[in-house]
Amino acid sequence: MEKAYKLLSIQEKISNKKAKSLIDEGLITCNGKKITIARSELPDNSVFKITTLEKPKIIFEDQNILAINKPPFIESYQLAGMFKNWTLLHRLDKETSGVILLTKKDTPFYSEAKTAFKEQKVYKEYLAIVEGIISEECEINKPILTIKTTHAKSKISKDGLNAQTYIKPIRLIGKKTLIQIIIKTGRTHQIRVHLKSIQHPIIGDMLYGNSNAKRLMLHAHKISLLGYNFTSEAPNEFHQL
Template identity: 75%
Template sequence: MDKAYKLLSLQEKISHKKAKSLIDDGRISVNGKKITIARAELAKNSIFDIAPITKPQIIFEDENILAINKPPFVESYALAKMFAPWVLLHRLDKETSGVILLVIENSPFHIQAKMAFKKQAVYKEYQAITDGIIAEACEINKPILTFKGTHAKSKISKDGLNATTLIKPLKIIGKKTLLEIIIKTGRTHQIRVHLQSIGHPIVGDSLYGGSNAKRLMLHAHKIALLGYEFIAKASDDFL
């Protein structure tokens, strides 16, 4: 037995620092199970898989807006650097894939778009694979409180901000459910916390109790605002 980052370092012939970074980024798995703790003790013959980072794809671009299909394991801020001078209109969690929008900073459209988000006039539809069987559509209305330190984490709390999530089962996959999810608010980790709160965390969500997987099974499928609508198909590893 030895620490995961040391074994990964040997396998890939990389530094301990780089190995720890890959594990912290959620890109390392053994036998289909994601490794989340760099110092976890593993068998010395463990074979590591490294999830590749695919290239972000442009869905649409005009003078107002740039729509990107963000791959998992890419920070939203890193994405913005790739497409400067465009800036983020909103963000997605690092492991979440799907549609993300960028705009020209302080342009008239940027101001209008920020107001649309503030007024909850933006349609946001996701897909997720959750643990357990969800047989019926429902609406989750539970306030969310977020703690922001080195890493943000949220929880259901009466002291939190109002949050509304609509879920509808699309397909039962063994003992898991593929969901369509529409959020009316945009709290930090809203979908992840709400699904955890009803006993059906997202597969691959190590922060909120989901079963182990190579990635967080959450995808931003569609977004619409100010006359625009964009759809991003989930990658093959999602379904």
Template identity: 75%
Template sequence: MEKAYKLLSLQEKISNKKAKTLIDKGLVSLKGKKIMLGRMELPKDSIFQISQVQKPKVIFEDKNILAVDKPPFIESYELAQMFKDRVLLHRLDKDTSGVILFVKDRSPFHLQAKNAFKNQEVYKEYLALVEGIVSQECEINKPILTIKTTHAKSKISKAGLQAQTYIKPLRIIGKKTLLEVVIKTGRTHQIRVHLKSIFHPIVGDNFYGGMDAKRLMLHAHKISLLGYEFVSQEPMEFQNL
């Protein structure tokens, strides 16, 4: 037995540090299961698969706003470093793909957009593949409390902030359901925690009890605000279900 990062460094002929980074980014899997800890002890003959990070694509840009199609496995702040003349308007989890927006810092539009988010005047629609069969649409209205230490983690709690999530089944795939998810609020890990709370965790969401997959099956499909609407098409992982 040997630590995962050491085995990966030997397999790929890279440094231990680089191997740890790949594992931390969620890019490394073994027999279809994502490796979560670099120090996990594994058999010495383990053969790893490494997912490639796609390049972000610009969906739209004008003087007010920049819409980018974010691939999974990239932190929002990493993406911001690629567009240094703009600032993030909101964030997506590292493993979530889809539309993310940037604006020019402290511009009149920036202030308007921030107020639109604050006043819940932004339409945010996601696609999520969940475990189990969801037969009808419903609203999940449960308060969420987020505890921030090294990593943020959220849970349903009466001490939390109000959170609203609307789900609608689009199609059943085996024993899984592809959902359209619309959120009114934007709490940390809101969709993931709400879906877990109704016993339908997102496929690939190891952090909240979901089954193993090469990625978190959550995609920011559409966002609308202040007369703008942007759409990111379904990733191949969703099209090939």
């Protein structure tokens, strides 16, 4: 047995520091499961696979708005650095893929768009693969409280803010379910917390569940605001389970 980062360092012929960084970024899997702790001990013959970071792709661009197809494992704020003179309208979790919107700050459209988000006039549809079988549509109305320290974490609490999530099963995948999700509100980790609250955490969600997978199986599928409509098709891994 040896520490994961040391075995990875030997396998890939990279420094221990680089190996630790790759594990911390969530990019290393072994036997289909993500390695989350660099110092975890594994058999000496363990074989690792490095997830290749995809590049963000432009879905649409005009003078008002930039729609990007965000790959998993890229922080939302990093996108703003990749596309000069654009600023984020909203955020997606690091491992969530799909459509994300940027605009140019201090413009009339920026103000209108921020107001649309604030007044819940933005249509947001996601796809997720969850643990267990969901056979019927349902609505989850449970307030969410977010605690922010070095990392944000949310929970269901009567002291939280109103949060609405609508879910609809699309198909069963063994003992898992592919679902469509529509959210009216946009609380931190809302979808993840709400799905955990009904005992159907998202596959790959190590923060709110115990399901270890290559990535968090959550994808921002569609978004519409102020006459704009954008779609990002589900990535290959949503078809491979």
